[in-house]
Amino acid sequence: MNPARENEIGLKDVLAANLHETKNLMGQLMLRLDAMGTSEPPVREARFLCQQISDRMVQMLLLFELQDEQLKSQPEAHNPADFLLELRENARAWAGAQLVIESRDEGAPDYWYFDRALTEMALMNALHNAFRHARQRIELVTGMRGDCLYFSVRDDGAGFPDSVLHVAGGHSLPISRDGTGLGLYFARMIAAVHTNQGRSGSLELRNNESGSGAEFTLLLPK
């Protein structure tokens, strides 16, 4: 290698090193806040804020990967019910006594191949939405529909506005300032990169038949 080039540090390397350190610091902050316990609402709120900042950071990183066309899923065998339980435990810690958060296994298999980090990100966005809109209750559900595994986040709030539901199948989404649309955009991306033997995952948004509550469903192919 050319010695002059070797000593040259590119912008990309600086960014990467910086992000790496940010994640480390964020990781420490998160664990320190968690160690303070959940009983005090201000601490709980701080923990939730910390999680939201972390999610935004991960989203930015995914944007870089998308830009470089490097976003690929790394599916490994995971237990869907365990995965959901982990999400539930985290959600309960953030919600405290304000919301009831349940998880339910409607017949998911013992394992399924999916990218845990990406799937968690998609569901985390759905969960943030549910936190904003739920009245009392959020349900996390996993099960099988046809050949696909699904993860759903259901709340008892006002439901998705028509504008979101109507573009659900299309590519263009209204991205509002609070980031609602952005989360759905990512979730759709994440569904799409879960492929096996020519089939890929999908995202489904609908409102509860009883008239209240939104249901976000991520479908992942076998």
Place this chain on the structure above:
Amino acid sequence: MIDYSKSRVLIVDDSQAMCSSLRITLSNFGITRSESSNSAGEAIFRIRHREFDMIVCDYNLGDSTDGQQLLEYVRREHLIQPSVVFLMVTAERSYEKVVLCAEMAPDDYLLKPFTAETMRVRLEKVFDKKAVFSTIYAHLAESRLAEAVEECDRLLQAQSRYSVDLFRMKGELLLDLGREEEAQQLYESLLSSRAIPWARLGLAKAMRNSGNLDLAAEQLQVVIEEMPEYLAAYDVLAKVHEENGHPELAQESLANALRMSPGNLVRQSALGQVAFRNGDLETATRAFSSVVDKGRYSFSRSHNDFVNLSRVQMENGEFAKALQSLNDARSAFGTAPVVELATSTMETLIHHAANNAAASTAALDKAIAARAEAGIDLAGQTAIDLAKGCFVNGRVDEGRQLVRDMVSNYYDDTMVKRSVRQMLDAVGRGDESKALIEDSVADVIKLNNDGVLLARQGNLAGAIDLLLEAARRMPQNVQLGLNAAQALIVESDRTGWNEEHMREAQRLLGRHAAAHGDLPKFKKIKGYLKDVGLKFGVKVT
């Protein structure tokens, strides 16, 4: 909730602050007995000196090494039991790919930043899995591989939620047991529903072990095409190529893997060795120099790295440099007999090449003395070098004996035979190589028969002397090992329990259990051992 109060944990992270965050988090789960290390080297030191139940390790450990290398090292060297939990922590999402492509995966990994809740849930699952696998681990600790397979089957039949892990474990065990056909079936059925990289690699290994080298190479090309980052596949492909008589392709495969990940010193050293055998001294020099250079701060470095470099330097005619490398080895690793043996052996060859006969003889004397002191377990290349040293110093009989031992010891290893042939060519004894190699195989058979005959004639002590001495000289030879063990057990059966001899018999069986535990003869002798133990009321494991 699991009771962690007795669990002992090692936290490995180059950041002191992260260590303390993890320590606080773990203590909130009830894990209070924790230690931390800020480097891989320090971690290895602690792991060698204390038993841990769990290791929480950061992937990024600074420049010279990473958590994945640490994991592979402690698992490969059996520094930790399979029951010990290894949890990786990392800020890199790309680690998912590392896990997918690694020969050894941690029990789980956490992507930073993560919450305490996530860590708690993951730990519970991992410990639950370890509990399900506990019977398998107990079998493994006693080298009862066939029983471990049966336990895998039992759990699979009970529809364990860990079926994927069980299939993976079972496949590896079948390969270790030499049950290639079953392994092949298992991997093929897994691959029919999904392209799982480790299953394809396993399939290739099964094909390689049953001698289908072309098919194995084909599968490995598929793995590499599907997932170019799967570096373990390049290593196996290199071995297949070399066994298949394509050493130049072997070298290319290793070089390809190293282009992607130049930091892997084990692979770098393997490249150096193939290149050396191929006569590509330039590549060999570069590879071994890099191992010595980058290995300076690595926990996995060994005196052999320096000896390998010295050997190429000698072949290049750089005698002063070659001797300096040996001095470096001595100052880094002290004067333990193994170091003395390897360095003095190389010194003999360097002085000979430099036409310094007296110094060459003196070094050879030192090497032989060190060998007597160190015992006889000679590492492959050192044995060949020592034989060469004997030949060039006119100690032809000793040289021949070393070659015979070497060949009988590794009678099914094509690379050893190739190196032996090259060495004999180099010392002008190429005409002897065919006879030496064939004779050695015949020698072992004769030794075995002599021992068995002595025993049958009632001279049990004579048989034991003969077979034990042969088994010590050729520790990899399974027939000798089993016959020696049998003679020792017969002796106790007839003349009363001989503690020392029976321990030796168990040691011999233990050595061959992993690779040959399934041989009917092995099982018979193991059963015999137990019977004799029962007869004298001694508990035998």
